[in-house]
Amino acid sequence: MFRTEFNKLSDEELIGLVVKNHSRATASLVDRYKGMVFTLSYRILKNQLDAEEAAQDTFVKAFNALDSFRFDCKFSTWLYRICYNNAISRSRVYKPMQVEVETKFDIPSETTSALENLSTNDRSKYLGKAMEMLEPEESVLLTLYYVDNNNINEIAAIMNLTESNIKVKLHRGRKKLYTQLEVLLKEEVTMLF
Template identity: 45%
Template sequence: MEKKDDNYYIEKVKNGQANYFSYIVDKYQDIVFSIALKVLRNREDAEEMAQESFVKAFRSLHSFKGKSKFSTWLYRITYNTCISETRKKKHHFIFTDDVQIRDEAEELNLDGIPEENREKYVKAALEKLPEDEYTLVLLYYFEDQSVDEISRITGLTASNVKVKLHRVRKKLYTILDDMLKEELYAIL
């Protein structure tokens, strides 16, 4: 079966064929869960808020006008749902084993890290980032969202997103460099 773009499925759902929404859930469930997990820092809450985000998206699908990518719209719903939840609860747990790191991590220019260890180091470095910085990295590097799309998702200005991404890159390089030095000293 030929895969269609998001708009095809959105139109089907808007026209009363709700079963087509399952395609959207299948396509975006991992990233929606990853955003929720990082913001909420609790697996059970993240699962609940990811589900809640999809429910909100489904109920509000008629208001999606297509002025931005559907993923941007969905991530904004997820981010706002999770931020609202953090205002209700204050949990500080994270299970980084559940964060999915894909091959696109190489875009961070990790040439100094042996290929077989990159995922391990990137996960460990990401774990050390605050939730807002992690979300920016996740959206930009792993979900290929543009600065403007991230701006719409997070509510930050585009210039603020650029500055924060620059600072986070520098911070990640420092974290990774420190981790590599620690491992080198442990070997020696």
């Protein structure tokens, strides 16, 4: 079976093969989730090297415990929970730098329209910077909700928080992100003129 054919298989089918020590299926499963696992680790640790190590550890822990996965939730939810716990425990050893962000409670429409005028690369750069300014928990929440389209229930299971708590934190995180974007864009305009 070619690697492209593995990509067509569902998570359950791939897991069945991984349990039987099928290395191509393992590679396919890693390829499927490495982006999100790495992004989540990076959101918490804010450091490329640590994030890479943490992401690798996540997969190693997950595959070693694959026999205990009972399919009572999505594989991604289970994997992200391992990833989140792993990165959080790492961040306790090495504390990432925190930046205080003052939150404004109105979402500026000018910010989004100004960003729309930028190229995709610049937009990605500003959004990335703004995400780094948020607290790890908030940027993880935004990533899980808006990037990977997980629902509130799934995020609650991943982060071990209540649904109402997730909603409030998401709401706050989104506003903080817009505030931070506004600050970054203003700084850029000041530098230009």
